[in-house]
Amino acid sequence: MIMGTKVAEVMTTRPRAVTPQTSVREAAQLMEEEDVGALPVVEEEARLVGIVTDRDVAVRVVSRGLDPDATRVGEVASTEVFALTPDDDLDEALKMMAHAQVRRLPIVVRENELVGMLAQADIARAGKEKVTGEVVEAISRPPKGPRVARPEADADVGASERLAASSPKEEERLH
Numbered sequence: 001m002i003m004g005t006k007v008a009e010v011m012t013t014r015p016r017a018v019t020p021q022t023s024v025r026e027a028a029q030l031m032e033e034e035d036v037g038a039l040p041v042v043e044e045e046a047r048l049v050g051i052v053t054d055r056d057v058a059v060r061v062v063s064r065g066l067d068p069d070a071t072r073v074g075e076v077a078s079t080e081v082f083a084l085t086p087d088d089d090l091d092e093a094l095k096m097m098a099h100a101q102v103r104r105l106p107i108v109v110r111e112n113e114l115v116g117m118l119a120q121a122d123i124a125r126a127g128k129e130k131v132t133g134e135v136v137e138a139i140s141r142p143p144k145g146p147r148v149a150r151p152e153a154d155a156d157v158g159a160s161e162r163l164a165a166s167s168p169k170e171e172e173r174l175h
Contacts, residue, residue, distance in 0.1 A: 020074025
């Protein structure tokens with residue numbers, strides 16, 4: 001794939017990070033400012049202890065109706081984190097991303113000291129078009145058909161009834 005290229009050559013250095021005590025709202029605002037979908041969670045200035053993603057915010061805070069000002073990052077962040085070192089090869093990073101189904105990896109040295117982040121986009125920029133396609137394909141498994149959320153009023157209507165109610169053109173597109 002991208003043989004011989006080291007993580008250090010393409011990673012983002014000095015990434016923005018939050019602590020477990022940071023409010024979820026502040027973390028979400030940082031994600032927006034930095035235009036990122038994940039922030040590493042650190043203690044003692046740089047020791048990686050987790051990662052909080054935009055998905056964590058949506059699934060673990062918003063969907064549960066929690067107050068983003070009162071909820072702390074440490075309550076919703078993932079603590080099982082896959083990480084690499086700057087000396088690892090990008091091929092190893094790709095394998096880890098595909099295996100773990102993640103789009104971002106923290107980069108650490110010594111005792112889990114955060115020094116960077118490696119995102120799918122970083123690898124895509126470093127690689128050729130074919131490699132970029134392989135990266136996206138390996139990390140993002142396509143879903144097996146739509147699972148459309150319906151308003152509660154539609155909950156009692158079965159899928160076959162919804163299909164029967166659709167127009168012939170819509171039905172044709174669905175098959």
